[in-house]
Amino acid sequence: MSEAAGQHLPVMVAEVLRLMKPRPGQILADLTLGCGMHGSQLLKAITPGGLLLGMDRDPAMLAIAERELSKIPAGRFLLVNDTFGNLRHVLEKAGYQAVDGILADLGISSAQLDSAERGMSYRKDGLLDCRMNTTQGEPVWKDLETLSVDDLAGILFRYGEETQARRIAEAIARERVKEPIRTTGQLTRLLESVVVPGPRRGLHGARRTYLALRAWKNSEPQQLEQMLGCIPGCLKRGGIVAVISYHSLEDAPTKAAMKRWKDEGRCRLLTNSAIKASDAEIASNPRARSARLRAAMRI
Ligand SMILES: C[S@@+](CC[C@H](N)C(=O)[O-])C[C@H]1O[C@@H](n2cnc3c(N)ncnc32)[C@H](O)[C@@H]1O
Incomplete structure (x- = not known):
């Protein structure tokens, strides 16, 4: 990724931490590590004793995230270059049946969007690539x-x-x-x-x-369905999942899946309606305007 990749400002960090309540010793999975901005806050909160499993399908993002996570003294993390549709398999391969918390911050990061050679933005001229x-x-x-x-x-x-x-x-x-x-x-x-x-x-x-x-x-809807399909089985009892969506094709399936988990008696909803970013956050980070945060707890 070029130096022009730019800075990614994470969305609703305080709200994610309030909902996920990360504590020292926990095992958490950040399925969309990106630049590691949410991930490093989670890692800080679960250290000492905890472990952050960080996934991203984009190897360039994992390299950026590794630098960010390495700044947390004594922070233990494991990075996996895979799609979150493979979550079940990735957890098993890492030796875990279930984790204490899962974060999925969907879509792409500003670093990818602002990188002309990734060809994802109408604002940057580069080869029309679009692959994560x-x-x-x-x-x-x-x-x-x-x-x-x-x-x-x-x-x-x-x-x-x-x-x-x-x-x-x-x-x-x-x-x-x-x-x-x-x-x-x-x-x-x-x-x-x-x-x-x-x-x-x-x-x-x-x-x-x-x-x-x-x-x-990038088969985004299919990835999302696969990931949502396995989430309850990947959470320990009391474990919390938080999902941040940026448009209706992400938020509608997330909302429907959480309702299904609730109806099946597998989860309790922690957000009855989606949480939106504050006006102050939107003023400093326009990308937060479309963000919708939903969370549920495995029971
Ligand atoms: C919005 S960014 C996450 C930003 C991150 N929360 C942070 O604080 O820097 C979304 C990230 O998810 C990754 N991603 C998107 N779809 C994915 C998938 N199916 N599996 C794994 N990673 C995915 C993208 O490559 C991107 O880095």
Whole structure:
């Protein structure tokens, strides 16, 4: 990751700590370690005697997080480069049946978003990649060469709730005949010329397309379902899970899963409705505006 990666400001740290109540000696899993900002607060709270299992599918993020976690004196942590859909397997491989707490802070970090070469942002010009792990699979620009208009429109609608999906897909198909779309700059200029502005001022017309391509490329909904499916079985009794979502395609399944756990008598909800960031936090970190925090306790 380039030096221009930028700083990631963690969201609702105080609220996460209040809900998870980390204590010395606990074993916690941070499934989305990112830059290790939440993780280092959790590690501080469980030291001495505790252990933080930190996961991220992006090896570049684990390298950043390792530097952050290493600053905690006597902090014990284990880093795993894997997807959280594999949580059950990762825990077993690490020798744990269940842990005292789990944090999932979904989506991507500012370090990934602000890194032009990751190709995830309409604000940065770079190759249109969108993969969270660049050692696996192909970048999105290659998919844009071959996806049919129907498939592309389906991806934009399903993964980004883009109501102008077909219009955008047709524009991409017309454009690629003239010139292959390789960079975010090319895609953003095209989107700016075809997307009809919506009623919400301040939201860029390219936002949903980028979200959709990233979520599709990284199988984000499937990952989330797999992870939510195994969470109750990965928590000790009294163990707490906290999930931070950034849009409805993350928050709706999280809310539904927690309700299911409650109805099955496996968990008690710690948040009846999602917690939002304070105005003060949003003022200093605009990314916090869309964040929704939900938590549940294994019973
Ligand atoms: C919002 S950031 C987390 C930031 C982190 N809480 C911090 O304080 O720095 C989300 C992270 O989750 C990772 N991630 C996203 N989907 C994942 C998945 N399915 N499995 C593992 N990691 C994932 C991303 O690579 C990214 O680093």
